[in-house]
Amino acid sequence: MTIYFYVEREKPYGCFSNFSAHGFMLDDLYWATSEHYFQAQKFIGTPYLEKVRQTKTPKDAANMGRDRTLPLRPDWKQVKDDVMRKAVLQKFKAHADIRDILLATGDAMLVENSPVDYYWGCGKDGSGKNKLGQILMAVRETLRGNVEM
Numbered sequence: 001m002t003i004y005f006y007v008e009r010e011k012p013y014g015c016f017s018n019f020s021a022h023g024f025m026l027d028d029l030y031w032a033t034s035e036h037y038f039q040a041q042k043f044i045g046t047p048y049l050e051k052v053r054q055t056k057t058p059k060d061a062a063n064m065g066r067d068r069t070l071p072l073r074p075d076w077k078q079v080k081d082d083v084m085r086k087a088v089l090q091k092f093k094a095h096a097d098i099r100d101i102l103l104a105t106g107d108a109m110l111v112e113n114s115p116v117d118y119y120w121g122c123g124k125d126g127s128g129k130n131k132l133g134q135i136l137m138a139v140r141e142t143l144r145g146n147v148e149m
């Protein structure tokens with residue numbers, strides 16, 4: 001079985017999106033969404049991290065994080081998967097309701113059904129890497145106590 005998710009408002013699996021309104025503490029700071037955390041880490045060591053953290057919406061955080069006039073950390077390509085793992089794990093540790101939804105998916109394949117994202121999602125034609133779906137499945141195993149992240 002495959003479960004597709006994308007935007008937050010699509011129930012019940014919209015909570016798998018990084019845009020879902022499930023905040024958490026990480027690195028001694030509060031993050032309104034996992035998107036805020038992920039995008040802010042692009043600017044670690046600069047004041048832009050805090051600027052992204054304080055953006056109003058996950059869309060605003062994504063827009064700022066994707067602004068390539070801002071100083072992207074040089075190792076971003078190497079660390080971005082780990083950053084995403086850390087954010088997603090913490091989000092599901094912090095919220096029992098969505099943790100239950102994730103665990104109840106059993107061994108279903110989880111796919112971010114983004115028509116525009118061929119890295120985190122499956123892309124328009126399904127050929128994308130679906131990295132976010134893979135991370136959610138890995139988090140699911142970690143929460144079951146089967147695999148360390």
Ligand SMILES: Nc1nc(O)c(N)c(N[C@@H]2O[C@H](COP(=O)(O)O)[C@@H](O)[C@H]2O)n1
Pocket residue numbers: 007018019035038062065066112114116117120121132
């Ligand atoms: N809602 C939404 N709109 C897009 O245009 C997207 N690309 C995504 N995918 C999410 O974007 C985040 C990573 O973006 P960048 O690597 O900074 O481009 C991540 O949360 C994907 O799940 N979502």
